[in-house]
Amino acid sequence: MKLLLHACCGPCSLEPVRLLLEEGHDITIAFANSNIQPSEEYDHRLQTLLTWANEEGIPVVDFPYDPAAWHEFAGVIQLTGGPRTERCRRCYHMRLEEAAAYAATHGFEALSTTLAVSPYQLFDICHEELVDVCDRWNLTPIWQDFRPYYPEATRRSREAGMYRQNYCGCAYSKAEADAERAARKAQRARQNAEREAAEAHERAERNAKRAAYDAKQRAKKAARNAARAAAKAEAAAQAQPEHATMQHIPSEESEEA
Numbered sequence: 001m002k003l004l005l006h007a008c009c010g011p012c013s014l015e016p017v018r019l020l021l022e023e024g025h026d027i028t029i030a031f032a033n034s035n036i037q038p039s040e041e042y043d044h045r046l047q048t049l050l051t052w053a054n055e056e057g058i059p060v061v062d063f064p065y066d067p068a069a070w071h072e073f074a075g076v077i078q079l080t081g082g083p084r085t086e087r088c089r090r091c092y093h094m095r096l097e098e099a100a101a102y103a104a105t106h107g108f109e110a111l112s113t114t115l116a117v118s119p120y121q122l123f124d125i126c127h128e129e130l131v132d133v134c135d136r137w138n139l140t141p142i143w144q145d146f147r148p149y150y151p152e153a154t155r156r157s158r159e160a161g162m163y164r165q166n167y168c169g170c171a172y173s174k175a176e177a178d179a180e181r182a183a184r185k186a187q188r189a190r191q192n193a194e195r196e197a198a199e200a201h202e203r204a205e206r207n208a209k210r211a212a213y214d215a216k217q218r219a220k221k222a223a224r225n226a227a228r229a230a231a232k233a234e235a236a237a238q239a240q241p242e243h244a245t246m247q248h249i250p251s252e253e254s255e256e257a
Contacts, residue, residue: 029058030102
């Protein structure tokens with residue numbers, strides 16, 4: 001089946017492309033991601049994808065980068081205090097809609113997305129949006145749960161030295177990811193401090209017990225030494241009068257004289 005695969009980045013494309021090729025699909029990658037901010041980040045992700053795709057011989061369609069349009073359609077949810085789920089739903093819809101329109105007008109039969117590989121995406125919502133745009137553009141949605149292959153994609157991308165971003169794409173997701181990392185770091189710091197405090201308390205208890213034991217042993221030793229000294233002194237005292245009496249006994253020679 002002639003398939004247009006929407007790709008969010010290079011690392012997330014590795015396993016979906018492998019699996020879809022094994023199923024016999026004729027794949028072209030669509031890079032439609034106006035959510036990515038800033039523009040330097042967009043360029044970095046696109047270049048990473050292009051480098052890998054060129055090595056694999058997979059064509060890539062680079063869609064126009066229009067962050068202003070993304071803000072008007074999806075980012076506005078954040079500005080009006082809407083939930084993240086709605087912001088992400090609109091983000092998925094906009095990107096998949098662009099890909100679906102291109103697929104329908106360029107002879108593609110089906111549409112899929114690499115977003116299904118990431119455990120950090122809103123899986124069910126993304127699925128709903130893919131089905132929706134495919135229905136309206138008369139395309140077959142190819143939806144698979146690629147998430148079990150995420151660890152392998154991570155391993156392969158690191159091994160290949162591919163750039164790996166640490167947030168989804170938009171500025172709001174970056175702020176959220178930074179906050180989550182800071183919270184995890186603070187939690188680890190608290191846990192480490194609590195563990196160190198507990199270990200220090202245990203060491204102090206062990207040291208106190210050892211000191212008490214050592215003091216008790218020293219006291220016993222001192223008592224034994226004192227007892228031996230007393231016994232020795234008593235024995236010496238008892239022996240001294242007997243020695244003195246023996247010194248005063250007259251000899252036989254003295255009596256004859």
